[in-house]
Amino acid sequence: MALLHIAEPGDSAAPHQHRLAVGIDLGTTNSLVATVRSGLAAVLSDELGRPLLPSVVRYHPDGSTEVGYAAQGEQARDPRNTIVSVKRFMGRGLADIAHRESMPYVFEDAPGMVRLHTAAGVKSPVEVSAEILRTLRHRAEQSLGGELVGAVITVPAYFDDAQRQATKDAAKLAGLNVLRLLNEPTAAAIAYGLDNAAEGIYAVYDLGGGTFDISILRLSRGVFEVMATGGDSALGGDDFDQRIFCWILEAAKLNPLSAEDARLLLTSAREAKEYLTNHGVAPITARLNSGERVDLKLTTEVFTEITKTLLTKTIQPVRKALRDAGLSVSDVKGVVMVGGATRMPQIQRAVGEFFQQQPLNNLDPDRVVALGAATQANLLAGNRNAGDDWLLLDVIPLSLGLETMGGLVEKLIPRNSTIPVARAQEFTTFRDGQTAMALHVVQGERELVTDCRSLARFELRGIPPMVAGAARIRVTFQVDADGLLSVSAREQTSGVEAGITVKPSYGLSDDEIANMLKDSMAHSKDDALRRALKEAQVEAQRLIEAVQSAMKSDRDLLTDEQFAAIDTAIGRLQAAALGEDRRQISQAMNDLEAETREFAAQRMDKTIRKAMAGKRIEDLPGTEASTETKGEHA
Amino acid sequence: MAVTLSENAAKHVAKYLQKRGKGIGLRLGVRTSGCSGVAYKLEFADAVEPEDIEFESHGVKVLVDPKSLPYIDGTELDYTREGLNEGFKFNNPNVKDACGCGESFNV
Numbered sequence: 001m002a003l004l005h006i007a008e009p010g011d012s013a014a015p016h017q018h019r020l021a022v023g024i025d026l027g028t029t030n031s032l033v034a035t036v037r038s039g040l041a042a043v044l045s046d047e048l049g050r051p052l053l054p055s056v057v058r059y060h061p062d063g064s065t066e067v068g069y070a071a072q073g074e075q076a077r078d079p080r081n082t083i084v085s086v087k088r089f090m091g092r093g094l095a096d097i098a099h100r101e102s103m104p105y106v107f108e109d110a111p112g113m114v115r116l117h118t119a120a121g122v123k124s125p126v127e128v129s130a131e132i133l134r135t136l137r138h139r140a141e142q143s144l145g146g147e148l149v150g151a152v153i154t155v156p157a158y159f160d161d162a163q164r165q166a167t168k169d170a171a172k173l174a175g176l177n178v179l180r181l182l183n184e185p186t187a188a189a190i191a192y193g194l195d196n197a198a199e200g201i202y203a204v205y206d207l208g209g210g211t212f213d214i215s216i217l218r219l220s221r222g223v224f225e226v227m228a229t230g231g232d233s234a235l236g237g238d239d240f241d242q243r244i245f246c247w248i249l250e251a252a253k254l255n256p257l258s259a260e261d262a263r264l265l266l267t268s269a270r271e272a273k274e275y276l277t278n279h280g281v282a283p284i285t286a287r288l289n290s291g292e293r294v295d296l297k298l299t300t301e302v303f304t305e306i307t308k309t310l311l312t313k314t315i316q317p318v319r320k321a322l323r324d325a326g327l328s329v330s331d332v333k334g335v336v337m338v339g340g341a342t343r344m345p346q347i348q349r350a351v352g353e354f355f356q357q358q359p360l361n362n363l364d365p366d367r368v369v370a371l372g373a374a375t376q377a378n379l380l381a382g383n384r385n386a387g388d389d390w391l392l393l394d395v396i397p398l399s400l401g402l403e404t405m406g407g408l409v410e411k412l413i414p415r416n417s418t419i420p421v422a423r424a425q426e427f428t429t430f431r432d433g434q435t436a437m438a439l440h441v442v443q444g445e446r447e448l449v450t451d452c453r454s455l456a457r458f459e460l461r462g463i464p465p466m467v468a469g470a471a472r473i474r475v476t477f478q479v480d481a482d483g484l485l486s487v488s489a490r491e492q493t494s495g496v497e498a499g500i501t502v503k504p505s506y507g508l509s510d511d512e513i514a515n516m517l518k519d520s521m522a523h524s525k526d527d528a529l530r531r532a533l534k535e536a537q538v539e540a541q542r543l544i545e546a547v548q549s550a551m552k553s554d555r556d557l558l559t560d561e562q563f564a565a566i567d568t569a570i571g572r573l574q575a576a577a578l579g580e581d582r583r584q585i586s587q588a589m590n591d592l593e594a595e596t597r598e599f600a601a602q603r604m605d606k607t608i609r610k611a612m613a614g615k616r617i618e619d620l621p622g623t624e625a626s627t628e629t630k631g632e633h634a
Numbered sequence: 635m636a637v638t639l640s641e642n643a644a645k646h647v648a649k650y651l652q653k654r655g656k657g658i659g660l661r662l663g664v665r666t667s668g669c670s671g672v673a674y675k676l677e678f679a680d681a682v683e684p685e686d687i688e689f690e691s692h693g694v695k696v697l698v699d700p701k702s703l704p705y706i707d708g709t710e711l712d713y714t715r716e717g718l719n720e721g722f723k724f725n726n727p728n729v730k731d732a733c734g735c736g737e738s739f740n741v
Contacts, residue, residue: 003714003721006650006660007677037721038650039678047718143718 003145006038020144021179021381023187023373024136024153026129026167028087028236029209029340031055032367033136033151034374035144041191041371041378044143052366053139055209057131058082059120067135079104079263081119085238086132088210089114089125090170091163098234099242104259113166126170133174150179152377154369156211157183157229161455161484179380184208185215186226187372188338191363200333201227203321205351205359206369207314208339210236214318216325216332228324230317235310237273237341243306244269244298248284252294261288272298277343304346311350318354324415335359340366396421400455400477400485403440405430406538407449408531412477415445424476426492430542432549433465437473441487441500447527448534460489462496468542529582536585540577543589544570547596550603557602569595636689637662637698637706643713643722644692651694654678659695662711663702672705674724704728 022044025032030052034043043051050069058071059081066074075082083105089097094109106117115122133153140148153176155167164181171178185204192202199219206213213231245266248254257265264286272282276298286294322328335351337359342348351359363371396419401411404427412423429437437460444452463471472492479485488499547570551563558566573588639647639660651657663675679697682688687703689696698706709726 003716003719003723004674004676005721006647007675009661009677009680038646040650040653044718139718143720145719 008039019149019381020140020146021149021374021377022136022140022144022151023182023370023375023377024133024151024176025184025187025367025370025373026087026133026153026155026170027055027208027369028085028211028238029055030366031132031136032370033140034367034370035140036374036378041374043367043370044139046139053132053135054084055086055132056082056084057086057128059118059123061119063120065120065131067131076260076264076267079259080106083116083118083123083128085210086125086128088234089116090129091160091166092125102242102245102262104263112162126166126173129167129170130173133171133176137174137176148176149381150177150377152180152182152187152373152380153178154182154184154187154373156206156208156231156233157185157213157215157226158211158231158233164484179377182373182376183213183215183226183229184211184369185213185229185336185338186217187370187376188336188368189215189217189219190372190375191368192336192360192372201325201327201331202334202336203318203332203355204336204338205314205318205342206231206338207341207347208236209341210234210238212236212314212317214314214321216321216327227327228321230321230324232313232317235313237270237339239310240273240307240341240344241266241269243310244272244284244303247298247302247306248294248296251296252292254288254292254294255290258289261290264288265294268294273303273344276300276303277345300345307346311346314347315350315354329355332357336368337361337365338368396479398443398453399445400441400443400479401452402427402475402487403442403449405541406534408534408538409442409444409447409449409452412475413479417479419479422476422478424474427473427475427489428469429463429466429471429473430468431545432467434468434471435463435465436461437463437489439475439487439489439498441477441485447531451527455485456487456500458487458489458498458500460491460496460498462494463491464494468545533580533582533585536582536589537577540573540585540589543592544573544577547592550596550599554599554603554606557606558599562599566592566595566599636708637691637696637703638689638710639691639694639696640710640712641692643711644694646713646722647694651678656680658682659697660711661697662706662709663699664705674706675702676711676722 020035022033022035032043032051032053034041045051046053053068054072056068056071056075058066058074058078071082075084092114093112094100094107094114097107097114100107108115108117108122113124113126115124116128137148151171153167153171155164159167167181168178185206188204188206189202202217202219204213204215204217211231211233212235213229215226216228218225218227248265248269268284268286272284275282280300282298284294284296284298288294332355335355335357337348337351342361342365348359348361396413396415396417399411399415400413401409404410410425412425413421427437438457439460440449440457441455442449442452443455446452460473463473473489474492475487475489477485477487484501486499486501488497490497547566551558551566555563569588569592573585573592576584576588579585647660657678657680659679661675661677661679664672665675679695682697683699685700686697687700689698705728706724706726708728709724712723712725714720714723
């Protein structure tokens with residue numbers, strides 16, 4: 001028998017027409033599933049009333065799995081087959097994974113994404129995540145008494161296309177229809193924004209198990225806008241555990257550990273961290289399989305000291321995000337704390353000191369993301385409540401652009417543009433009779449292609465032969481609500497089209513993103529100069545080709561002397577274009593233009609004479625616009 | 635006769651109303667549809683309609699339109715938990731047979 005929930009006035013669903021949708025926070029350490037019942041978002045608990053599902057999957061030799069607490073309990077005994085924090089491996093290659101030497105897994109590098117050897121065979125992170133999602137799906141279907149129409153799954157704001165795609169694939173494998181991927185901080189803002197309905201600028205400080213995200217949001221008249229994002233997707237509560245773990249090794253002077261003992265001590269480290277949230281001293285006792293005993297006391301002071309650098313690592317991206325948004329600390333009206341790791345008192349203190357205000361933490365930091373996702377899922381499934389007319393805007397983390405002549409980047413979508421977004425720009429051909437165009441899609445902030453990341457390449461073929469600059473090729477960049485990019489190119493006169501959807505097989509690491517951003521700042525002046533030089537070189541090349549083409553077609557208009565003079569000027573410009581002196585190139589271009597002025601005028605006269613036979617040449621304007629005529633063919 | 639709420643149901647309704655931030659009570663009723671005749675209506679109420687019949691149960695205002703009343707008179711709305719599933723349930727003495735799902739019924 002189905003149990004009912006209260007609907008909005010006039011909105012009762014017909015029998016069997018309830019559209020069940022859930023929000024899933026697929027976390028590094030823990031995952032949650034939530035839904036909206038009788039207008040209220042709530043986390044769905046398991047049979048024992050536990051809201052969290054540890055993101056842990058254990059594989060058995062017969063292929064069966066345990067997920068959650070059962071798997072977590074076996075972590076110390078069977079570390080190799082018990083996969084924790086799999087989110088760190090999503091869409092990642094082997095080289096991207098930090099601390100892998102202290103992990104008990106047998107990794108295998110595979111194209112696109114790392115694989116893990118388990119008792120049940122080789123598993124990809126997508127398959128492991130799918131086990132977690134499947135468990136949450138079953139919990140939700142039992143709790144709601146029906147099949148789900150879909151789910152909103154949250155991802156860190158920093159997830160690149162490969163990581164987002166991996167998450168979508170995992171959901172599909174788990175039999176879930178993904179209504180949308182949602183950035184975690186944005187989900188948290190929904191949970192807070194709707195409950196508290198406070199307008200203004202907010203910072204969302206999200207320190208989860210394995211990821212750190214900072215988002216600067218603006219809430220106004222019910223609209224959420226993400227103004228800037230930043231963070232470090234390889235920094236989280238796990239790293240604090242790791243610091244305690246290292247401190248234990250040093251303080252207890254332990255010999256190298258077996259995988260089991262390492263796992264055991266990591267668990268002790270985490271327990272000590274959690275204990276210190278409400279206590280001044282945490283006892284750490286353990287008996288290792290090696291026979292050694294650990295009996296230590298960790299004080300808040302020592303803990304704060306050994307994790308100081310981690311705290312600093314979170315504050316730097318906060319500064320940068322504020323700068324990106326063009327805001328200062330005093331503009332921030334409130335700070336939302338998300339993620340279990342924000343319970344650590346030194347974090348609350350450090351964030352409070354930085355923003356000069358008490359951070360908001362009145363919602364459970366472990367649940368806010370799931371609650372916000374559930375609210376969004378409810379909306380997307382069509383269960384719209386009266387007054388829920390807000391929009392949701394996310395941003396792209398790095399600019400997207402196209403390679404143009406000379407290895408320059410033309411940015412079509414600048415960083416921090418809100419998504420979904422579509423931008424189009426017209427490009428043209430560089431050479432006469434050019435029938436194909438190679439499009440190279442890049443991501444990054446620098447001016448030169450070599451300094452950005454290559455996302456995809458494709459070709460537009462079948463462009464009708466035309467003179468250089470006459471073809472009109474419209475290139476459209478479209479980023480959908482999940483942050484996935486598709487690029488299409490269309491030649492306007494003939495209608496030929498080509499396109500590509502970017503699903504890069506290999507993600508950018510956070511360090512790469514951070515470095516790319518840092519580089520763009522450090523090199524902005526440098527880049528501008530290099531860009532100007534490249535542009536001058538490209539322009540010089542274009543001029544040379546145009547003049548040479550004209551010399552070939554209208555050789556008869558030139559005396560041998562004139563021909564030689566122009567040829568010399570071309571030679572000088574060619575030499576200058578190979579150099580690095582922009583002024584020299586510019587001078588050589590002026591010289592060549594001066595040398596060809598008369599030739600250009602004669603060519604134009606000839607063209608006009610042909611077109612307007614019977615009229616007096618002298619009556620017509622002739623000698624202006626000399627450069628424009630060079631590229632034309634009679 | 636009357637339509638009532640169990641204490642547990644009233645507690646949940648009051649909580650949802652408070653979180654919703656508006657509404658004067660709960661509207662119960664039926665509409666013709668569903669696999670076996672009529673289906674229940676369970677909604678928040680923002681206003682009292684002129685013809686509404688009002689009940690009060692554990693501090694929660696319950697509104698029923700006169701056409702619906704014969705179908706649900708004597709009903710106690712309960713809030714129960716069945717395994718992982720939880721929600722409201724109509725304990726309706728008028729029901730002769732219901733479809734398996736319990737969302738629609740015959741009198």
